[in-house]
Amino acid sequence: MQTGAAVAGFNEQFDQHGAWRRETALRLKVLGDWLHEQQLLDGGASEGLQRLTEQLQSDKLMVAFVAEFSRGKSELINAVFFAGYGRRIMPASAGRTTMCPTELGHDASVPPCLRLLPIETRLQPQALMEWRLVPEQWTRVDLDVNDPAQLAGAMEKVAEVNLVSVEQARALGFWHDEHPQDNPPVDAQGLVEVPRWRHALINMAHPLLKQGLVVLDTPGLNAIGAEPELTVNLIAQAQAVVFVLGADTGVTRSDLAIWQEHLAPARSGIGAQLVVLNKIDALWDGLRTPQQIEAEIARQCTSTAQTLHVDADQVVALSAQKGLLAKVRGDAALLQDSRLPAFEALLARMALGERQQALEQAVHRGLERLQADALRVIGVQRREWVEQVQELKGLRGKNHAVIRHMRRRVEDEKQTFDRSAAGVLAVRSVHVKLLREVFALLSSASIKSELAGLSAALREPGLKLGVRKVYAEGFDRLRAVVRRVTGQVGEIDAMLGSAFRTLNTEHGFSLQVPPAPDLHRLESELAAVEQSHVQYLGVGNLLHLVRAEFTDKLIRSLFARVRAIFETAVGEIELWNKAASGQLDVELRERRRAFSRRIETIQRIQDAASNLDSRLAELDQQLQSLQALELRLGRMVRELQSSAAPARSGQAVETALA
CATH class of the missing domain: 1.20.120 (Four Helix Bundle (Hemerythrin (Met), subunit A))
Structure with a gap:
């Protein structure tokens, strides 16, 4: 497992984010239960609170890793998310490893498994989203999350290939006559390699995945281009897109094609955009001084930023392989040399910080609406009690005839109100x-x-x-x-x-x-x-x-x-x-209750004049209870707002980044 020095980074900050979400959702539930007990929640407020709580509990953060083959993308995923297993989980050997788009997430209703959609489904018109609803069409492999070797072995299936004819490859979208230079090689039998699977879904109870992280690992240019849903739906909606290049190759023609055709739209605000120059350890040849190596890395970062037209601080150079090795061995010095922590900090700040800020704002708006709705209910109840107090005080010293007249007047008011309520239904x-x-x-x-x-x-x-x-x-x-x-x-x-x-x-x-x-x-x-x-x-x-x-x-x-x-x-x-x-429902309900209470009170006063003072005392106690409710509501909302304050969470992020 990772040492203390290696833990700080994206994982730790995501843990903090998950703890904040759980704590805030729990506090919202406590507040909601109390409001329900006090009958201060109407239907709209109750549903709004439920949606806000569900948003906190089920919020997802998708990080998409995109690269051409052999850029070390899967190794970077291993280094950032899975080093705790003490070995590689995603296949990351030389050459083409991730042959099909792979999503890693967690769904508690599904046992740990790897689901694979056969490549032949490309010949049918259904989109990927539709195939997700047909689980029987996927090949399933159960996973043992406590056995890293079994887990890694199962993951190797995403690298499986089929040998097909050129005609089949063309039909599946892997052979293009107009771009012969991009076509796979043909073997002696006239066959070409294509991925065996169209899409892979990995469901496992990894701590980060359980807290809502979704990792999307995409293969090279051909696979992305043949699946429009990847670019226009999945990648476009990711909170962060990590584009991985090789420091030894720079921006190649196929890299540039991926960027221009599939990723450039993300610069318009669809998620954070990060560019990684991987494999800087190739520059550690022992023939150059550290200063020369640093200058070469800086030059490549500047050149990459200019080529892709991005800000220089969006480009990070690192060695994913050395970063993974350092975490597994607990080598703090090697970890710093790999520059992986700098990437994790940047990823957390650009993707995680923005996501938490959005949730904080949603909580703040939700609390404001919830408090306003509850105060409105309290106000309606207070108005009805005050009116009844004034009415009863006017009965002091009155004879029975006046009291009977008062009762008839209240009953007439109730009938008039009931008739007008029918008009409310017409408006509705x-x-x-x-x-x-x-x-x-x-x-x-x-x-x-x-x-x-x-x-x-x-x-x-x-x-x-x-x-x-x-x-x-x-x-x-x-x-x-x-x-x-x-x-x-x-x-x-x-x-x-x-x-x-x-x-x-x-x-x-x-x-x-x-x-x-x-x-x-x-x-x-x-x-x-x-x-x-x-x-x-x-x-x-x-x-x-x-x-x-x-x-x-x-x-x-x-x-x-x-x-x-x-x-x-x-x-x-x-x-x-x-x-x-x-x-409207609250107003109608409270007004009808008020009429019933008024009639009941007048009846009691008719039966025994001494009940007037006792009833006034009861009403005074009710008004004091409403005031206490209002004070407690304000205190609970202030405490919840304080626990979810942006300043507090921002301070935590800065501390983690320091």
Whole structure:
């Protein structure tokens, strides 16, 4: 296992991040349980709290490692994440090792296993996301996470290959007549090597994976280019993308092709982008001084940054092999020479720090909404108690006839209120009708309809030279949908505002329409998807569009990504709707309870005049209890906000980086 000196880095900071998430989720649960006990949670607030807690518990951080063959990418994964096993887990021998894209994660509902999707599924139109829902089509290998040798042996299956004819290789996407220099060699029997598997899913209870880390290991240019879903979905949504180059080779033609055709879009804000110059130990030849070696590394880093058009601080030089060796042996000096800790610190700061900040902001916003909703319920209850106190004080010294008249008046008020409540239901029915229209616009059927023209154009035979225009037209239609949804949400917001103002005036309610979800970001998210597709379909991949099976995969990948964006918007709108209707439910419920209590109190006073003072004392005690509830709520929220404060977590990260 690693020594104390080798532990500091990405692993330790991810552990701290996981501990923070667990502690914050537990505190939120305690707060939610208390609010539920005090009947201070309406339906919308309860669901919002549940979603926030689930977000903390199930949040994922994906780190994608991308490289051409033989750059030491799998060795870097071993060094950063799996050195604790005391040996290599991912295969990292010379030559082509990771032959298929490999995802490492943890799902508690699935036993530890390696699942492999046969390469022949490429001949069928289903996208990778669809194959995930058909587990029986995957070959499964059980894993023993306590046996490093068995684990490493099982992982070697991702390097398996098949020998197929050139025609089969062409059909599978591994042979391109237009790029003969990139084709695999043909053996004496006229056969070529292709990966045996299309995709691999590794499920194991590694400490980091259990806390939400997902590692994506991708093979070389040919495999990435043939799987559009990798670039436009998985890699594009990773929180960090690590592009691995060889310090001994620099940026080769195929490296540059991967960068320009598949990774450059990430610079527009889709995750952190890091470039690793691996294998600097090749420069440790004993014939140069440390100063000369340092100058050579600095020169290569500067040249790489200029070639890829990235900032110099995004390029890190290291030796993954020496870093792994140092961690296994506990050699602190070798670990520092490998420069692996500097990479881990940068990865943590750029990916992990940004992710935690996003979660902290979500917690802060959630607590503000939760406190506001609870205070609103307390306010409604206080208003009803105060009104009853004033009413009862007015009964002092009154005879039975006046008290009977008071009871009749309260009963009349209750009947009038019940009749007006029916009008509230009519407003709600209009509200629900508008919501259904919004959800229809964001449905799968709507997406298919708006992308029908794009799908038809891409499926037309021949070379699609006007692909940018075709994509622009398709995404213009999607943006028009977003604008219609935004307009209808604004209409619902205005309608609720008008209805709430009327109810507040007529019944003394304190209804407030919660802020509508900001849907303008949907357009920027669609723009990012469009950019990733257009960038992906550069000259190199444009030729793939001639093949119908490739086009089908591309369209299915696009549909899955847009559907995910729209489904997130639907969830936000649903939560907003429940937050608004929840307020109304609380007001109606508390008003009906108040009428019942008022009638019951007057009846008691009719039966015995002495009950008036005792009832006033009870009401005074209720008001004091509400004040105590309000004070405790404020204290609990402040404590939770303090535990999740950005300053506190930021300080922890800085300490870990020091």
